Amino acid sequence: MMLDNLLDPVVLCFVVGVAAGLLKSDLQFPEQLYEGLSIYLLFSIGLKGGIELSRAAPGEVFVPVLATVALGVIIPLVAYFLLRRLGRFDRPNAAAIAAHYGSVSAVTYAVVISYLVRIGQSYESYVTVLLVVLEIPAIALGILIARLGSATGGVKWGALLHEVFLGKSVYLLVSGLLVGYFSGFDRSEAVAPLFFGLFKGALALFLLEMGIIASRRIEGLRYTGFFLVIFAVAMPLVSGAMGTVAGLLSGLSLGGTTVLATLAASASYIAAPAAMRIAVPKANPTFYLTAALGITFPFNILVGIPIYHAMARFAHSIGG
């Protein structure tokens, strides 16, 4: 199962991207292509979720959403506690890293969905909603924890809420959801070839670029210390397990539980870093970017997703 995942073209593209970075190839995506692909992917993810949501029974979303909000609060608190007590990080750095691990990576979500489709595992149609829901609470909580300890108060909450709720990743996901939900399945047929037919190819290309970017973060390992490396591998396993339990308790299917576990295990590297840089300037970006993007993201793509699938299967075999 592990090897099968590694041979997926999307995952292999990530591997050759990492290799390009490590071998110091001069390959570099133009900024506009990176921007264009990320807009396309985020909007497609939202759109697909919205269309599927329009066919879901209203009400069945409620309990999983509550469970997801709970994860969004508990995961950063656990991460913060571990970073402070075991890692000896100061408050701003611990809070900023915790916010990254509580929030989500939409690309990791896209990869778990393509994994489930490939192995023929069905999942609840509304899981995109959980992706959006899990993106925000941890960022807000991280900022709050960091600010509680600093004498220099004066958070510009207006600007910050604007940044978090109207930042491009949340905005694209939510607007895709709305467009898909209101236009529905039949009317969306005309845009389907662009947004769904080409999706996996675009995802593969984007992961090639993410491989290059992630490999550049690896040089940050010289400054981060050994603890953060351990944390960046252990934390997704812990939060993946919490996501599995939350999925099982809220009645998600095996596929849905796998998605929620992967969402819980993933760490943000778009919304969270942008918010933290402004709101918690005392936190060193080398720490949170190296951990979230240099270690946890590759870990999840390469070996994490099959592990979370196995966790979900185990939980369903004993609990479901």
Place this chain on the structure above:
Amino acid sequence: MTLAHRKLVTIITESALESMLVKDLENFGVTGYTITNVRGEGARGKRKGDWDQNRTICLITICRSDLAHVILDHLAAVYFEDYAIVAYLSDVEVHRGNKF
């Protein structure tokens, strides 16, 4: 034609600060500014500009000497400690001194 002496303020910093800096400058009453995307390397490492958290901007504006010093002091107090930022003043001569 006599040219007026003004200061050119140059700020090279993380793109994350762009909207905050622009707001600051407008509050100080500068009449205009120009921003370009740049890349380079400094005390806080290489900034290759290859993705969001790694982009660098160069913001320039021309103003009177006293205002330029106020801006520089403000930048030093608010941003110098926590962000990758370089800011400096230089002398320039301009037509239409009333414009700046």
